[in-house]
Each structure stands twice: as C-alpha cells, then as structure tokens.
Amino acid sequence: EDQVTQSPEALRLQEGESSSLNCSYTVSGLRGLFWYRQDPGKGPEFLFTLYSAGEEKEKERLKATLTKKESFLHITAPKPEDSATYLCAVHLQGGSEKLVFGKGTKLTVNP
Amino acid sequence: NAGVTQTPKFRILKIGQSMTLQCTQDMNHNYMYWYRQDPGMGLKLIYYSVGAGITDKGEVPNGYNVSRSTTEDFPLRLELAAPSQTSVYFCASSWGQGFTEAFFGQGTRLTVV
Structure with a gap:
C-alpha cells in the first residue's frame, strides 16, 4: 500500500x-513529491515540487531535498511567521491523478 | 486575481439533508479537485476533473457527486448527509497534465448533526 509518513508530528523551535x-x-512509483504550507483555517499553499533523487529547491529560509525514500524540508534560522503545518504529498505513477498526502508536521517557532 | 473561491465557508447540516459546495477558479486551469481533511489525517481526494465534461472518482467518493459543465466551476454535491461527512472540504485547481502546482481554496467547514 502506498504510504506517506511525516515526522515529527509537531516541532517547537x-x-x-x-x-x-x-x-x-x-x-x-513516484512522479513527483510536493511540499505545502497550511496556516490555520486556510487552504494549503504550494511550496516546492521535486521530481528526482538528488534534486533540491530553495525558497527564503526553506530548502527541500529528495532521495529515493524520503524528502527533507530544512528550515534555516526560522522566524515566528514560519509557524504553520507543513504537508508532504506524493504523486503516483500509473496514469492516476491520485495524490497521497501525509498527515503533516505542525511547526511552532517561538520568538 | 481571485484564484480558487469556495462557498460557503461554514455550514451546519442535519442528517439526511443535501447541499452543494461551490468552487470556482479564474485561472483557466483544466484540472480541478475536491479534497476532504479530517483532524489528524491527511487530505483525501474525493473527485477530480481533467476538463469540462470529464470527472473521475478519487479515494473517497461515496456519498458525493460532482459535475463540470464549465472550465471555471466544479461543484460538489452531498446527498443524504451523514455525520461521517463532517469535515473540512478543499477545492483545488492546477494547469497542465498531472498534479503540477495546485492552488487551493480557503475551505468549507461542514458539520453534520
């Protein structure tokens, strides 16, 4: 069964x-891996797409990397406004539009 | 540019009632999706559409119906609402083939009592 697991469930920095x-x-089979940010009461907001192992994408304090089994979202010198739930999703091969989401990591950054 | 607009934002339904969740996008995207998000769970795909007149089931379609008569609109119909349909519903759209960058609406919080 296709599974996406995010860890930790919550993180305080x-x-x-x-x-x-x-x-x-x-x-x-992986067609792509996506990272989204979700603020309370809002819809997810797109951050990155990664397609192949070794690929990296950066945006401000965020950097996403991909291996054959996992992806990391690195947060450098976070600010309180980075507090949100970060969602990971994978797009499967096989012609389906199925996107499997993880449960998310809730990040809290204290001033 | 409004993006993806969902209405209503909140709704309380009684068991057995029906309703339509509205979704419209102004980005001329071909692909549109309906997801539900339950507390502590990942987003689950209900239905999707790859263009006007074409829809297909996602992971959890039971109890729902959709139609896509125009590129802009993708309403989700709930028939005979049940407590298990209490959730937050998100509509999303994307361009091109496959799940490229998707834009999500603000969500509809539905409670069935």
Whole structure:
C-alpha cells in the first residue's frame, strides 16, 4: 500500500534554531513529491515540487531535498511567521491523478 | 486575481439533508479537485476533473457527486448527509497534465448533526 509518513508530528523551535522535517514514502512509483504550507483555517499553499533523487529547491529560509525514500524540508534560522503545518504529498505513477498526502508536521517557532 | 473561491465557508447540516459546495477558479486551469481533511489525517481526494465534461472518482467518493459543465466551476454535491461527512472540504485547481502546482481554496467547514 502506498504510504506517506511525516515526522515529527509537531516541532517547537526557538527563533533562529534550524531544523528539518522529514517525509518518508513507500510507493510503487513516484512522479513527483510536493511540499505545502497550511496556516490555520486556510487552504494549503504550494511550496516546492521535486521530481528526482538528488534534486533540491530553495525558497527564503526553506530548502527541500529528495532521495529515493524520503524528502527533507530544512528550515534555516526560522522566524515566528514560519509557524504553520507543513504537508508532504506524493504523486503516483500509473496514469492516476491520485495524490497521497501525509498527515503533516505542525511547526511552532517561538520568538 | 481571485484564484480558487469556495462557498460557503461554514455550514451546519442535519442528517439526511443535501447541499452543494461551490468552487470556482479564474485561472483557466483544466484540472480541478475536491479534497476532504479530517483532524489528524491527511487530505483525501474525493473527485477530480481533467476538463469540462470529464470527472473521475478519487479515494473517497461515496456519498458525493460532482459535475463540470464549465472550465471555471466544479461543484460538489452531498446527498443524504451523514455525520461521517463532517469535515473540512478543499477545492483545488492546477494547469497542465498531472498534479503540477495546485492552488487551493480557503475551505468549507461542514458539520453534520
């Protein structure tokens, strides 16, 4: 069964304290891996798409990386406004539009 | 540019009632999707559409119906509402083939009592 697991479920950081979020997947075939940010009461907001192992994408304090089994979202020197739930999703091969989402990591950055 | 607009934002239904969740996008995207998000769970795909007149089931379609008569609109119909349909519903759209960058609406929080 195709599965996406995100860890940790919740993470508390002090402002400036860098860390990483993990998204591991066991799927039959990967077309792409997506990272989204979701603020309370809002819809997910697109951050990155990664397609192949070794690929990296950066945006401000965020950097996403991909291996054959997992992806990391690295947060460098986070600020309180980075507090949100970060969702990982994988797009499966096989012609389906199925996107399998993880349960998310809730990040809180304290000032 | 409004993006993806969902209405209503909140709704309380009684068991057995029906309703339509509206979704419209102004980005001329071919692909549109309906997801539900339950507390502590990942988003689950209900239905999707690859263009006007074409729809297909996702992971959890039971109890729902959709139609796509125009590129812009993708309403989700709930028939005979049940407590298990209490959830937050998100509509999303994307361009091109496959699940490229998707834009999500603000969500509809539905409670069935």
